Amino acid sequence: MTAVAPSPVPVDADTLRSVAAGAYYDPHTVLGPHVGDGAVTVRTLRPLADRVAVVTAEGSFEAQHELDGIWYALVPGATVPDYRLEVTYAGITSVVDDPYRFLPTVQELDRHLVREGRHEQLWQVLGANVRTYPGQLGEVRGTSFAVWAPNARAVRVIGDFNHWQGATHAMRSLGASGIWELYAPGVDAGARYKFEILAADGSWRQKADPLAKGTEVPPATASVVVETTYSWSDEAWMTARAQRDPHAGPMSVYEVHLGSWRQGLSYRDLAHQLTEYVLELGFTHVELMPVAEHPFGGSWGYQVSSYYAPTARFGHPDDFRYLVDCLHRAGIGVIVDWVPAHFPKDEWALAHFDGTALYEHPDPLLGEHPDWGTYVFNFGRPEVRNFLVANATYWLEEFHVDGLRVDAVASMLYLDYSRQPGQWRPNEHGGRENLDAISFLQEANATAYRRTPGIMMIAEESTAWPGVTAPTSAQGLGFGLKWNMGWMNDTLRYLREEPINRRYHHHEITFSMVYAYSEHFVLPISHDEVVHGKGSLYGRMPGDHWQKLAGVRALLAYQWTHPGKQLLFMGQEFAQQGEWAESRSLDWQALDDPSHRGVMQSLRDLNVLYRQTPALWELDHAPEGFEWLASDEAGLNLLAYARYAPGAPPAVVVVNFAGVPHESWRLPLPRGGTWREAYNSDSEAYGGSGVGNLGAIVAQPVEHYARDWSATVRVPPLGAVIFVAEGDEASQVEAVDAVS
Known part of the structure; x- marks a missing residue:
């Protein structure tokens, strides 16, 4: 009796065409190895190839062209062997690995946690992660790609590794989780990529990875595969951090915009120059205006497009780690501004990510910010809340950041923030409180403090919302500290008056003590107070040059001795005369003037005294x-x-x-x-x-x-x-x- 030759595992022509177009929701069911009667069918999509063979430890097996660039080969046996693909284009042969022979890199537990909104290390499973696998034919190194796009019909990875043509790197749907996944062998750190998403309306859109750990330098918009190789040297700092209460210690903060402190510096340049400068001035912390990637430099980082990627403007993410490490080794804490309230509408980023309102709230009365022309996150959706909560954890753990200053908290708390009657929708109880945002903030703070003892969560909150720094167990928002915007506004308004008129405004300078212990406060003189026509501190003081400088010195002494922690924006430490502009460096030439150097010396001495005098900080909140x-x-x-x-x-x-x-x-x-x-x-x-x-x-x-x-x-x-x-x-x- 003649033996029947094995035949390939059958696939209908429509499915093959869909796979060949990179538009099939589960290409792994067609491509890759599939066990059949007497042989393993290996299918691969290799458009324009002249020849394809499957190479195993047992030999080479020629493939046949099947349809639209799909090839198949039959490998004898009933188990899937380790194999490679030998592909010839225009007479040039190369040996490559097959993306479709690997099991999912996102495990069932991970998928469950994502659905529940409880994956606290989300960046380890979504985004782009370099991974290696052992094999009979040698180790395989590549990148696993995973993205949440529950309403997409198909998703594929495009990048410089496939000439930005994604059909050969179509991802598989992982079912109800809404996650799409693909392991791409040969794709290594430094590769540029995007996700190409087929929306329900049949349109394709190219999107940067929401969990990209790196990006191109703006205005380029591709994501970049990142693998950290950094070795930290701040063990002493991190050990001590975990054992102390940062809210009870001395805290004088130097707020910095990295791009304009001294223009042209990289993260590594800043690591030395900024650390030396802050150490000399005696500040305990620096606060960095947002370093997460943002397309428009003029937003100062407050319109974020890649929440998990330090901006590429100043170097690699490991270079940012080096900056933090240097500051820590000098005994200086690092706070980073974090912007979970809103995000820009750039079509290549988070907006309408899978063709639907995914990250943003679908209701325009809840999902758009009228002042900033941005989208507001859908805080009630578990996966969106998870994206943000895990992001806070990411900066605290992966970059050793010591605190997050949360921007624009008031805009999150109130449904009618900056909205006229008829432009907002009450909550289920008929009130103006955003219950979903409140719950999100409580979860973010509780998670951060639980996972990373010794850090700080700081609210920029400009209203009288009760319990901002009360614990979540007492129905508070759970922040450790809150910016005292009332103190700042009253103080600066008082100091604008000519001294002869200040007697009539005395209540403005004393009123802060009426509510000084209602929250745990930071006293800020921030970037917002020295821009947009407000002028510098120097410029806001009445009088001649001497009087202006004296007024700045007196203000700083008052600030440093008032209950609460202190924050000062860069340039004000030497009474810069000009208003801050992000497009140029600070006015360092002012230090050629001994009177401006005197202001800096006064602040240096003030910081020394402050740190050495527990009376000035130990009972700030009592x-x-x-x-x-x-x-x-x-x-x-x-x-x-x-x-x-x-x-x-x-x-x-x-x-x-x-x-x-x-x-x-x-x-x-x-x-x-x-x-x-x-x-x-x-x-x-x-x-x-x-x-x-x-x-x-x-x-x-x-x-x-x-x-x-x-x-x-x-x-x-x-x-x-x-x-x-x-x-x-x-x-x-x-x-x-x-x-x-």
Whole structure:
């Protein structure tokens, strides 16, 4: 009896044509190896090939052309062997691996977690991840691609590895998860790619990868395969970080726009120059305006297109790691601005990703931001919420970032934010609160604090929303800190007034203490206050050149001694005269002027004193850490207050916002003894007039402002003086008694 020759596993012609066009939802059911009667059918799509063969350890098996560039070969046996493809084009033969012989790289548990919105390391399964596999014919190295596009009819990967023709790299649908997946052998780090998506309406659209870890330099828009090879050197920092409460320590933050601090610097250049500069000035942290990739530089990073990719403008993601590492090794924390509130409408990015409103809310009353011309995330969709929550984790864990400052929180909390009546839709209870956004913020904060102890989540929230920094267990939003926009607005409005008029606005400078402990605050003077016609701090101060500089020094001393942490935008540390512009470097030439260098020196000394004086930071969030000594000296434009910390010497601050000195002003003191003049913003070393107190004052048992102790002091014009108690209280009292 004659044996029947094996035949290929059958596939109908329509399916073959769909596979050949790269438009089939499950190409792995056709391409790759499939066991049949007596042989393994191997199909491959190799358009325009002259010859194809399947090569195994047992030999080479010629393939036959079947239809529209699809070839098949029969390999004897009942099990799938390790094999390669030998393909000849125009007389040139190459040996390649077959993308369709690999099992899915996204496991069932991963798919379940994505559907539930609970995959906290989403970047490890979606996006582009370099992977290697062992085999009988040798190790295979390539990249697994996976993307969430639940409404797509087909998805394929295009890139410089396939001449941007994606039919040979069509992805398979992983069912109800909405994930499409393909392992592409031979595609390595550095490859450029996009996803090409067939929408329900039959149109193809090319999209950057939402979870790309790298991108081309804008204005180019392709994603880039990234494999980190960085070895961290900040073990000491990371170990200490996990063991401390960052909200309770000293925190003075230098806010930086990387592109304009000094133009033309890379991440690695910045790692040395910025670290050296911040270390010299004594700041405890830097805060980087958004570094996630963004198409338009003029957005300053606040319109993000690739949430998982540090901008390529300054180098490779590992170069950004190097920047963070250098700052950490210098003892400087790193905060990054994070923008989950909205994203731009660029057609190649997240907008209508699979032909539908996927990442954005489908209801235009909920899904579009009228002020910024952007889309608003659909915070109620589990996969979208997961995309953002995992993104926060990604920056904290993969880049060792120490905190995220969350931008535009108010725009997320209120359904009627920047909307007129009729332009917003109430929630299910008829209110204006965005319940989905609230839930998202709570989840993001709780997840970040649980996974990465020692980090900070900081809200830029400009309203009186209650419980921003209350724990989620108490129905709060769960942030660790909140920007105190009220303090900033009131203070800058007060300082715009001529000194002679400030007496009529005294309540603006004292009002912040009414609500100082309602949240855990950061006091910001941010980029938003020195742009768009607002002018620099220097420019907002009334008076001549000397008075403007004195006003800046007094403001910084007041800010650094007020309850709360501090943040200052770059350039203001030396009282840059011009308004900030992202298109040019800071006005470094100002430092050729000794008076501007004096402002910088004053801030450097202020930072040193601040870090060495627990009274100025330890009880920032507790009422017992602050006491008014004189709050109603409106006629003098003067404030006096004390700061306390358990077991540490108290500090007393006198700030004079008048343009004249106050000689022999009696300062009420919380206790007796000697008080060292630890800082004077009017020091001649800073360019001031030198009005001071000869290094120290001695308290006298003279009651004043209901205090048992007081001293006469000289208060400089447009200046601030900080006194720190010396010795313990008992010895101080004895010393005063002996003198008297």
